[in-house]
Amino acid sequence: MADVQAEAPAGAERQAFIAACEALLADVLRPRLLPVVTPTAWNYPVSLHGAYAGGRYRFITRYRSGWPDNLGEEFDRPFARVDRMGPGDFTVQWMRHTGAWWPLRTGLALEDALHVV
DSSP states (O other), X not given: OOOOXXXXXXXXXXXXXXXXXXXXXXXXXXXXXXXXXXOOSSOEEEEEEEEEETTEEEEEEEEEOOSGGGTTOEEEXXXXXXXXXXXXXXXXXXXXXXXXXXXXXXXXXXXXXXXXX
């Protein structure tokens, strides 16, 4: 799938976009998906966070290794992304097992895009 260029918002619109995504993380995703960290013998999630860059907000899971050969090492793996394609136009993408982003829903308002995530 071709990667379509997101359009970066400016100023207050950018801050509102970031704040809405961070509120989703704090109010919905963390309590629902990671209420407590449970160490295992494999890779296990230890936190959920986000990152904004160029009109895109990525939702990321941080994992910690429980394997004996790399015990305690951590790595990030994005699982979803909201792209601002234009004013009031957002696309939700998910990270496939292949490492490629795949469009899930397009042409959404921000509130609807966050609901999809």
